[in-house]
Amino acid sequence: MENNEKQKKDGMGQRPKRSFNFYWIYGVIVVMILAMGLFNFNSRVVRIDISDYDNFLAQGDVQGIAVNGDAVLVTIKKDSLQKEVHKKKLAGTTPEPGTPEYTFYIGNSPQMQQQVIEDARAHKVDVRIDPQNDFGKDFLQGLLFFGAIILVWMFVMRRMGGPSGPGGQIFNIGKSRAQVFEGGKSTDITFNDVAGLDEAKEELQEIVDFLKTPKKYTDLGAKIPKGALLVGPPGTGKTLLAKAVAGEAQVPFFSLSGSDFVEMFVGVGASRVRDLFKQAKEKAPSIIFIDEIDAIGRARGRSVNMGSNDERENTLNQLLTEMDGFGTNTGVIILGATNRADVLDRALLRPGRFDRQIFVDMPDLNERIAIFKVHLKPLKLDIAVDVEFLARQTPGFSGADIANICNEAALIAARRKKTSVEKQDFLDAVDRVIGGLEKKNKIITNEEKRAIAFHEAGHATVSWLVEHASPLVKVTIVPRGRSLGAAWYLPDERHLTTAEQMLDEICAAMGGRAAEDIIYGKVSTGALSDLEKVTKQAYAMVTVYGLNDKIGNISFYDSSGQNDYSFSKPYSDHTAQTIDEEVRNIVEIQYQRAKHILTTNKDKLTALATQLLEKEVIFKEDLEKIFGDRPFAKTEPAAAPPATNGNGGGIHAGEPAEHGTPEGSTPVA
Numbered sequence: 001m002e003n004n005e006k007q008k009k010d011g012m013g014q015r016p017k018r019s020f021n022f023y024w025i026y027g028v029i030v031v032m033i034l035a036m037g038l039f040n041f042n043s044r045v046v047r048i049d050i051s052d053y054d055n056f057l058a059q060g061d062v063q064g065i066a067v068n069g070d071a072v073l074v075t076i077k078k079d080s081l082q083k084e085v086h087k088k089k090l091a092g093t094t095p096e097p098g099t100p101e102y103t104f105y106i107g108n109s110p111q112m113q114q115q116v117i118e119d120a121r122a123h124k125v126d127v128r129i130d131p132q133n134d135f136g137k138d139f140l141q142g143l144l145f146f147g148a149i150i151l152v153w154m155f156v157m158r159r160m161g162g163p164s165g166p167g168g169q170i171f172n173i174g175k176s177r178a179q180v181f182e183g184g185k186s187t188d189i190t191f192n193d194v195a196g197l198d199e200a201k202e203e204l205q206e207i208v209d210f211l212k213t214p215k216k217y218t219d220l221g222a223k224i225p226k227g228a229l230l231v232g233p234p235g236t237g238k239t240l241l242a243k244a245v246a247g248e249a250q251v252p253f254f255s256l257s258g259s260d261f262v263e264m265f266v267g268v269g270a271s272r273v274r275d276l277f278k279q280a281k282e283k284a285p286s287i288i289f290i291d292e293i294d295a296i297g298r299a300r301g302r303s304v305n306m307g308s309n310d311e312r313e314n315t316l317n318q319l320l321t322e323m324d325g326f327g328t329n330t331g332v333i334i335l336g337a338t339n340r341a342d343v344l345d346r347a348l349l350r351p352g353r354f355d356r357q358i359f360v361d362m363p364d365l366n367e368r369i370a371i372f373k374v375h376l377k378p379l380k381l382d383i384a385v386d387v388e389f390l391a392r393q394t395p396g397f398s399g400a401d402i403a404n405i406c407n408e409a410a411l412i413a414a415r416r417k418k419t420s421v422e423k424q425d426f427l428d429a430v431d432r433v434i435g436g437l438e439k440k441n442k443i444i445t446n447e448e449k450r451a452i453a454f455h456e457a458g459h460a461t462v463s464w465l466v467e468h469a470s471p472l473v474k475v476t477i478v479p480r481g482r483s484l485g486a487a488w489y490l491p492d493e494r495h496l497t498t499a500e501q502m503l504d505e506i507c508a509a510m511g512g513r514a515a516e517d518i519i520y521g522k523v524s525t526g527a528l529s530d531l532e533k534v535t536k537q538a539y540a541m542v543t544v545y546g547l548n549d550k551i552g553n554i555s556f557y558d559s560s561g562q563n564d565y566s567f568s569k570p571y572s573d574h575t576a577q578t579i580d581e582e583v584r585n586i587v588e589i590q591y592q593r594a595k596h597i598l599t600t601n602k603d604k605l606t607a608l609a610t611q612l613l614e615k616e617v618i619f620k621e622d623l624e625k626i627f628g629d630r631p632f633a634k635t636e637p638a639a640a641p642p643a644t645n646g647n648g649g650g651i652h653a654g655e656p657a658e659h660g661t662p663e664g665s666t667p668v669a
Contacts, residue, residue: 032088032456035659044142045073045100045101045103046090046093046101046102046103047102047104047106048074048089048091048102048103049104050104050106052089052102052104053072053074053104054119056074056076056080056102057119057120057123057125058123059080060077060080060123061076061077061080061083061086062074062075062076062077062120062123062125063075063076063077063078063125063126064125064126064127064128065116065120065125065126065127065128066100066128066129066130067113067116067117067127067129067130068130069108069126070104070105070106070107070108070139071103071104071105071106072103072104072116073100073102073103074100074101074102074103074104074518075099075100075495076101076102076393080661081101086101087406087614090104095439095529101435101464108266110503113420116400117129121461130586137219158189159553161174169663171237179255179256180252180253180254180255180279181246181252181253181255188247189240189243189244189246190244190247190248191204191205191244191248193240193244193374194237194240194241194244194621195367195370195371195373196237196366196367196368196370196372196399197236197237197241197360197363197367198360199358200230200241200358200360201241201244202244203228203356203358204228204241204244204358205248206226207228207245207287207333208245208248208249208502210224210225211224211249211250211251211285211287211333212249212250214285220552223250223557224331224333225333225355225356226323226332226333226334226352226353226354226355227323227333227335227336227340227353227354227355227356228335228355228356228357228358229335229336229337229349229354229356229357229358229362229459230242230294230335230337230338230358231338231339231341231357231358231359231360232339232359232360232361232398233339233361233362233398234339234398235398235399235400235401236360236361236362236398236399236400237360237362237398237399237400238291238337238338238339238360239291239337240399241360242255242289242291242335242337245287245289245335246289249287251283251285251286251287252280252283252286252287253286253287253289254276254286254288254289255278255285255289255290255291256276256289256290256291257290257291257295258290258293258294258296259292259295260272260294261273261295261296261315261638262295262296262311262453264313264601264609266305268311269296269311269312269314269315270314270315270317270318272315272323273315273318273319273322274318276288277322279329280332281332284331284332285331285333286331286332286333286593287332287333287334288332288333288334288335288337289335289336289337290334290336290337291333291336291337293336293337293338293339293348294340294341294343294344295312296312296315296316296319296336296337297316297319297338297344297345297348298312298316298343298345299324299343299345299346300313300316300345305507316345316348319336319348320345320348320353323348323352324352324353325355334353334354336354340363341357342559344539362396362397362398363397363398363399363402364493364503365391365392365493368391368394368397368597369387369388369391371399371402371403372387372391372402372406373387375402375403375406375407376406379406379409379410379420379421380420380421380551381420381421382420382421384422384423385421385422385423386423389423390405390426392490393426393427393430393490394430395490395491395493396491398545401433404433404442405426405429405433406426406429407432408429408432408433409421409425409426409428409429410425412425412428412429412432413425431480431488435480435481435483435486436480436481436482436483437480437481438478438480438538439478439479439480440478440479440548441480442479442484444479444484448484449477449613450514450609450613451520451524451526452477452484452485452526453477453485453609453610453612453613454515454516454519454520454605454609455485455512455515455526455527456475456476456477456486456487456514456609456612457475457514457515457605457608457609457612458511458512458513458514458515458594458598458605459475459508459509459511459512459515460472460475460511460608460618460623461511461515461597461598461601461604461608462489462507462508462510462511462514462594462597463508463511463599464600464623464627464630465597465627465631466504466507466508466597467500467504468498468500468501468503468504468505469504469505469507469508470489470490470491470492470505470508471489471490471491471492471620472487472488472489472490472620472623473488473489473490473619473620474617474618474619474620475485475487475488475489475612475618475619476488476561476616476617476618476619477612477613477616478616478617478619482525483529499541499547502537502541502547503586503590505537506534506537506538506586506587506590507529507590507591507593507594507597507634508533508594509533510527510590510591510594511594511598512526512527512530512598513526513527513530513531513593513597514536514591514595514598515605515609517595518595518599518602518605519605519606534587534590535583535587538583538586538587539579539583541586542579542582542586543555543556543557544557545577546554548576548582548586550582551575551578551579551582556569556570556571558570601627604626606629607626608622608623608626611626
């Protein structure tokens with residue numbers, strides 16, 4: 001503040017004066033000429049009607065007329081100017097001697113002109129016919145018109161963003177829009193700010209080190225990699241790694257998105273690619289980072305506009321040529337990031353273009369601990385917060401999810417007017433991120449509430465009594481998000497899944513509908529999310545993982561994604577019928593198994609549902625009091641302690657390891 005005040009006193013805080021624009025001089029001159037012409041014309045001549053002229057002509061006041069195209073100039077006799085009628089009409093004007101005082105218009109009709117001339121000659125009035133010459137007037141009007149267009153155009157272009165905006169780039173539309181970091185300008189993010197991802201950081205650190213000390217590698221005959229492609233699910237830190245490279249590298253760094261090449265004009269994308277590489281070569285050694293490269297790198301030949309000229313393919317062709325074409329790109333490294341590597345063109349992925357494909361996967365337990373430590377630094381934490389416990393409660397969460405949880409926990413603590421962020425705030429934040437906003441005031445009838453309680457108790461009972469189901473953390477019938485109730489689990493972080501594990505998970509998911517069938521003798525629409533999940537898992541067992549005896553060791557999964565654009569299935573109609581039958585059998589067998597388990601333990605199911613109606617939220621310890629210890633003793637990851645909220649992780653066998661809705665959730669019908 002003191003520096004700002006000092007600058008104001010010294011006159012340093014004032015805005016810089018704009019340089020004088022000489023074009024304004026021309027504009028002022030044109031306006032003055034037009035104003036003078038209009039002023040002089042209005043000061044000499046008064047416009048009258050043809051009826052007034054006829055009166056003046058009849059009274060003998062007209063000395064002469066001059067016919068000039070569609071206008072007639074009238075000169076009044078000197079003696080007649082003293083009449084009252086002329087004094088009134090000419091008031092405020094300064095007519096010069098011998099010049100016309102009045103004018104009226106007769107149009108372009110030759111008959112009208114001839115009649116006026118004959119009438120004037122009949123009254124002994126001098127008649128002069130002047131050739132029409134409106135060149136000066138037309139020139140000034142045209143000049144004014146085009147000047148107005150130019151002014152409007154300049155105003156609109158400036159309003160659209162000036163030289164740096166879309167309006168200012170109308171003549172530079174083929175130029176690259178990359179953001180350049182050089183000359184001390186950086187992102188202020190280094191590899192120390194990126195937690196986990198040690199292998200990815202090692203690969204990128206080698207590229208940065210090559211740019212800093214190339215002699216160490218060239219002495220051994222090594223060549224710098226042409227490019228590195230960061231591949232992984234959303235939120236795992238691909239763009240963050242690129243920012244760290246920009247912060248670490250001491251070379252120019254060009255950052256832009258794949259959509260920056262896309263434009264409605266033909267040839268713009270290819271032109272921008274050429275301009276980008278031209279700038280990068282001039283500042284070599286340099287790095288180019290293209291985020292979401294799938295926007296222009298999608299495989300060729302899959303365009304919706306079949307047979308037409310595809311602007312995106314032209315852009316990709318130019319990118320392929322620039323990356324490793326006939327010319328040389330010495331010292332230019334390409335970094336790309338995408339979460340859809342399966343749709344990229346194979347020519348883009350070959351060595352010599354993207355030499356390295358760095359897979360940035362979901363963080364494991366140790367990496368989540370490191371990520372939590374980074375995002376917990378700015379928070380004022382309670383002493384009881386255990387970072388390892390939080391990491392165990394968030395399996396399948398990405399780095400972006402963990403950052404969101406830390407922020408949500410701080411917001412919850414502030415809402416509760418706490419002086420520090422406590423453990424319970426983090427657990428509530430996990431529930432908020434996974435399940436959605438808690439809706440305690442949602443209007444639910446007692447009968448619906450009882451049905452929801454038995455539905456969730458069915459999930460909890462079956463998952464407790466089957467061997468391979470995920471360990472239960474808590475069950476709730478409090479509406480949250482789109483769910484009327486939920487059973488929360490803490491899945492094992494496993495990389496391989498057997499058929500028995502998938503069948504147990506299907507059985508546990510069908511426990512809710514089975515409980516409704518046993519208690520009420522009918523089912524409801526509350527098992528929508530359960531049915532969706534088990535159907536996908538059953539089809540994955542049969543068609544993807546080869547875990548069905550009838551179909552055999554065959555997988556119809558296409559990792560290249562080419563089948564998405566095919567109009568036919570990779571199997572016959574008979575095989576399709578067999579697949580449908582096997583999927584139906586798998587789900588039906590596990591449904592009957594869940595009904596058998598619940599029928600055998602109906603008293604315990606009822607006791608659990610009753611307790612759930614009373615408390616609305618029950619935990620693992622409550623199930624132990626009703627069912628005893630879990631029959632399948634095995635080493636489990638640390639779960640939530642008594643009387644706390646937990647995590648409904650949602651790593652389903654055979655599905656991507658990412659969190660989703662709580663297992664057993666009951667969506668609104």
